[in-house]
Amino acid sequence: MSRRRVARVLLDSPVPQLDRLFDYEIPDSLAEAAIPGVRVRVPLRSAGRMIDGYIVEVDESSDSDRPLSELEEVVSPIAVLPNTLYTLARRAADRAAGSASDVLRVAVPKRMVRAEKAWLAADPPAFPQCDLDAIGRARAVLDEFPGATAAISEGNRLAIDAPPRLTSTNDGAHVGAWAHVIAASAAVTLATGRSAIIVVPDHRDRAQVTAALADFLPADAIVRDDAAQSGPARYAAYLRVLAKAPCVVVGTRSTVYSPAARTGLVIIWDDGDPLLSEPLSPGVHARDAALLRQEIEGSALLFIGHTRTSDVERLVAVGWVREIAARRRQSPRVVLAAANDGDGRGARIPSSAYRAAREALALGPVLVQVSRPGYAPTLVCSDCRKPARCRHCAGPLHARRPKAAPECTWCGRTANNWTCANCDSDRLRMASAGSERTADELGRAFPGVRVVVADGEHPVTHLDDRPALVIATRGAEPIAAGGYRAILLLDGERMLLAEDLRIGESALRWWSNAAALAAPGASVHLVGVVGPVARALATWTQPAYARAELEDRGPLRMPPTVRVASLEGELAAVTDALQSLHDTVPAVDSPAVLGPVPIESEDGPRVRALVRFDYNLGSAVTAALRAAVIAAAMRARKPRGPRAPRVRNTLKVRVDVPDLQL
Incomplete structure (x- = not known):
């Protein structure tokens, strides 16, 4: 029986019903280039056009009777989608009742041909050389928090209250003491041969962390990765992160997905800042993505801020996150x-x-x-x-x-x-x-x-x-x-x-x-x-x-003691989704639903409903909501024909809404 190589491809499409892996036959001409993680172009029969995607898996199939379309093209030889990043994107999308391709659209920058050619022509980055004296000073900074260094090396989840004071760097710049604590944590992690990911709300925080990192690490060990960069600069930074040499990555909310080599620590600064809440679908907060990443990779996770959000405090209360107090309490x-x-x-x-x-x-x-x-x-x-x-x-x-x-x-x-x-x-x-x-x-x-x-x-x-x-x-x-x-x-x-x-x-x-x-x-x-x-x-x-x-x-069943999903759309679509959710997950009863109520919309009459559910029902609820979105999209499919009117999605779902309002 003849066997053929099959590529399982994730399509880069916002259409919810296409959020799964599609099988394509690998032709002999692309046998060497078609490896997991590369960008490809493939035919989409239902639409009669070509579409971009990523190869997630390559396997051999003995089912030669099943007709498969062939890969059209391998767009780039670089595997920009490591398996760990796909796994994280899939988990984050499932948790938020969204599409993995939407998460990857935030995580993976667009391809820039010149930047890619320059990267391929250059030598691979060398492993950064850490100065022993600088690492000793970093450990001294962490000594302010007893047990923090050991907890980071053991891959624990930590919450630390930042020191409320300013400090100065070696070159005379003034930064918050919190930036020195973050930089020291990253330096100690890099000294063990593992990467560190630092996620901050905006460019002001990033500048402070970068200045503090310069006290402990060489410049070639620090990588900036955020959406404020130019396209070529961000893509070049992404390619550097993909290299085998570990590094410290500093950026804004999308940096939480950065596929750094052997990640040993993820740091979230000031997780209560709304800038860390992703506005694009499926709207996964950087804090939630970091928690998922820690589960997948086993790296350490550090939440640090001058205040404690109720979300992190809930994790501390249930024992999922360990609180480490400073040796000396400081306050203004x-x-x-x-x-x-x-x-x-x-x-x-x-x-x-x-x-x-x-x-x-x-x-x-x-x-x-x-x-x-x-x-x-x-x-x-x-x-x-x-x-x-x-x-x-x-x-x-x-x-x-x-x-x-x-x-x-x-x-x-x-x-x-x-x-x-x-x-x-x-x-x-x-x-x-x-x-x-x-x-x-x-x-x-x-x-x-x-x-x-x-x-x-x-x-x-x-x-x-x-x-x-x-x-x-x-x-x-x-x-x-x-x-x-x-x-x-x-x-x-x-x-x-x-x-x-x-x-x-x-x-x-x-x-x-x-x-x-x-x-x-x-x-x-x-x-x-x-x-x-x-x-x-x-x-x-x-x-x-x-x-x-x-x-x-807690008694009012308001977040973060429970999770909340928002359903928006036409009345019939929202009503059908709520009924399907109740049939699938009976524990989500009528008192858990608020609405539907009319809302203002440019797309005509729309309503909104809020659904409250316990954390242990999360997987079942999000799966049911995702099925409802796909069902609504299938019903609203665009009619065929050149003059067919455009049909908008009749149902929009967002889980863990940042602002709970009807």
Whole structure:
């Protein structure tokens, strides 16, 4: 009986029913090039066209009677999809009721021919040479956390609270002490011949980690890998990671999939940052992907941050993640500042905080954190106090500059000759102060003092130690040389009014990250906030706050005590999916479902429903939801013919939604 070689191919397609391996016969002309992991082009009979894909497996088949299409082309000789990466993508997609090809579209950069040719022509990278003295200094940094070095070498899952202070690198740059802890962990791992993966939310964090890594490792051992790079640069970095020589990979959320050789450690910094939540389908959070990767590869996993998310605290509570405390507890000096009787009604900054800022300005820079950028982020009618809305799209109006015409934050139109829809008044009032208006007001209150605005439109990453008032939005605070001599956290009460289940966690994270920029002994003033969040900041007990959040959410069956899936689409598709889910997984009963309720959509009438389910039902629920998505896609298949109307998917599913709203 004749045998033939068969390639099992994963198609690069967003169509849910194509999310499986397809068998293709390998012709003799491609016998040597068709190896697992390479990019290929194959015919797709149902569509009558060619499609890209990856060879996942190569096998021999004795079933010669089964007709198989042949591989059309091997696009590249480089195996860009190692088996470990495919396994991780498959597990992540199944957990999120999504497609493996969607995960790989995030993980594997597009092919760049010139970068590939240059890589093939160059010699393979050598194993990095670690300096023994530098590795000794790295171990000394980790000694601050007893048992951390041994736990990393044993492949444990760890949670560490970052030291809330600044430190300086060998070349004089100032970075957070957390960056030194991360760099030391990666250096110790690389010294054992294993790679380390470091995942951070944005370019600011990446720059700090890279500067800290330079204290312990040579430049050729550090690889940058994130979507902000140019196409050729990112593809070249990806090819370097595929090499046998271990390295330290630093990047943003997609870096969690980086297929580094012999991965020994994955580090997630500040996992509560929403930037680590993947917005593209299937929306797998970097934290969840890292947990899956640790299970598959047996590498160590480290969660580190100034605060503890309730997700990580749940893992600590069930014993899945081990908490390691610092040898010496450190915390900034936090003052809960309330308005005094003499401050006047509506005073934004209490007199005590004013005095602290004035005294600190004699020594160096002072940080003032505000909630919003711009001049007046919110405008209201001066007569009836109703929010000012755009007459075209009903979006909120704001003012970019003093005395400027208001603009819509949604459509960007200028609202000339605006009148209130409620009372016909044409007078506007500023209801809030953004970074620029705060800078204007404080500039008048402290004449002669340098004022620096740091927000999305005015990015500032570092500052010298000269006196200055730094007005920054949350997350955009620059690093001041030696730290800030005082920090004022404004608009806290406004931040906590946001309609978000996790707003307490988020606010605590914003304030803690800012407080960690203070100079030793400097005061941090939280203005106008009381309650559990304020106490957690003042006592620097963020893990205790996360535990209390878990206790409160448990009886209400709110995440992360349970998992939540969101179903969006036409009413019939959502109803059918919910019924199929109940039939398949009876434990998901009616009380576990919220909705469906109508939602606004450009695709016509749509509804949304939320499904809550326990972690032990995860595999069954996601499999049922994925089957429902495929069934809906098959029903909505595009009719044949050149003039056939386009048919959109009637059902969209996202598991572990980051923002729980109906």
